[in-house]
Amino acid sequence: MNLKYELRNGWKVINEMNNIDAVMKYSDEYMDFLNKGKTERKCVKEIEKMAIEKGFKSILDIEKVSPGDKIYAINKDKNIALFIIGKQDIEKGLRIIGSHIDSPRLDLKPNPLYEDDNMGYFKTHYYGGIKKYQWVTIPLAMYGVVILRDGSKVEINIGDEENDPVFCVTDLLPHLAAKQRQKTLEKGIEGEDLNLLIGSIPDEDQEKDKVKMNILNLLNSKYNLVEEDFISAEIEIVPAGKAKNLGFDSSMILSYGHDDRVCSFAGVKAILETENPEYTASILCADKEETGSNGNTGMHSRFYENTVAELINMQTDYSDLKIRRAFSNSKVLSADVNAGYDPNYSSVYEKNNSCHIGYGVCISKYTGARGKSGTSDANAEFVGEIRSIFNEANVVWQSGELGKVDEGGGGTIAYILANYDAQVLDCGVGVLSMHAPYEIISKADIFEMYRGYKAFLNK
Template structure:
């Protein structure tokens, strides 16, 4: 089947709209390089659009009615936004669910050491990465330090053009004959992803003088001491802003586009909704890259509890109504798909691949090989979504994640499907997925936002 290229359908005004939207998206992912930063910015945007904190609504015993907007913040890493619909929530919700965590290097709890007069930080990589991609590139440090008295200190080093950056060295090619015989997974070992942070010795009696210099800088600039690393969450991520990619500026290169491209488009779609027949939800979660586990992952009870709290605030709560609300819901698991890459065509099946410029991607199923671990959406649901996309003139495509026996992947879709609701994966096609710098098409980002709006309007 021939699929449309979105660029060929745009007139001059639409092109301007696409590029303008892309600029706002680039600003978001340049600013939000950790899950905490994503949630902070989401709350800022939500408040500017009239959303209230659900905790305040509960405390003040407000009664929620159609058109009201609330958000629930879970530990600063997960958020659920609700636009209350005109129908009872037990009739079901329309849910956009994405994740805001991305592959990265986490600084260990006891990270700082000195070796041959060089100050180093030890890391533990997070999510599925090719470790060799993270060496010899400028890295920034983002995160928080929580002191014993509960004081939070925000860390961001390496994003301002006047900031220093840090990084991980690689072996010079002149001495790499043994290294180059190793497999890709062993070229760089996880325990060798140590970040060089300083080399000036501190004058005085300290035995580890380069380390002492770094500790003095941290104390002077941030009031952080070495033991404070024990209660810190600091991430090393690629330094620098997202940028236009390609001589025609048709693409965007940036860090963390899996899955913040779908988080941003879901959030913007939600902000465009002023009213709805059924309650609309935007759910942005943490820990997807490591199995959606923990208190801030999709497998926690956070979302289910939020639904119960919101229904209680509408004065229409019962346990069975919560169950019905979840069962009767429809969801787009807003997550990225693999874009066809001519350099690696051998792992893709061309008729069932996602292509740059062909719009929002629907993945009926993910999983690996024999659909292991997949969510497989019903044909009836796909038929409904096709009708919605065509009604709103949204350019869309369908795809699988590579050849059947090549590998695969998963999302949060199967977790929500356990409530017996209709769920399908759909989002933006990405090249370089899980690399420090990922690439997307501006047309696909725009069409994905339009697709999410169409879903919230008509599902």
């Protein structure tokens, strides 16, 4: 018997199990999902499409549920939850994979368009925890919806097609940056400096704001949009370009949006390949995690609870007690990413308790900051149960924290579901350059995560 806890290299196990082709196929599917799902709205559309192809039906079209039924529910085009009804009553508890599909980005302000020195700009407001200096001088795409003055909705998707223009935030040339270089990284680029350059051709028929008016004319001709319509718009600015294989061996993926679409996709794939589970299986893809999970599409909303209540009502006589029991009896993997150990910045990690790239899916007993603030802290019994499930399925797993105790930290949606008295454990993959415009993950890790989620839902 080996008395020591030792990490297993994911690629070594994958080779031993002859799973290389499966890993690469899964990674290609995931990269395609990333390319199509640049925003939470786009992700919801893609997941809905995947679910329908596998026989899932909208909860709006269901009156009664039976074991094996496959159902999905959408909340305001920004959340989606999938369910497969189990053999046991929902009151007995669900097996839930809870993830989020929003990612750090730049949003347009409600009154964004202005002109300065014959150049047109959009004012932006950054969303989530970003390093602002990382968002300058890179090609950016524009996605979103606008509700026009007549109440109609138009979609904007610019920057990722072959012949599309892109946009960018400018930076100061090094020849004139002596004062800028003296600032901290946090202050080198200020939030109000993240102004998106969008055009420079003037409309000579106008007396003033010639570039601004030319841009408005272009937007009006293509989208029937007037300037006031920006007030009722949700337009997100994200890195342009597709996900790319990283490394001579193509062992990693460089892309925008790994946090947290990497876990969402794994959960979706796992439930799409689940049939007739003992307990009702579910994957939840929430919004607003990067800003605290608030709002009517964040995890603090009642969307998921209300959906489970509807399913209970379709299964049996409804009572408030039954939904309370359902959540209290539930077991949850909070599917979010962890900080991958980076040798370039080793001083902020405690190596023995870090998530290592290429060593499988990572379970985290707690996240939070410093004195475990903002964490649900899973109990030993549930950690042991997940560990046993993974070992039985020969899933490559590891344990990790988010950096050294006093260096900072971060949270997930785990504590919100734990507040319902559910058993919850954080479980995801390590990411390098987290919250940067382009993040890095290991293909070995994401494949083991998908296998782990599938084992959990089917246990």
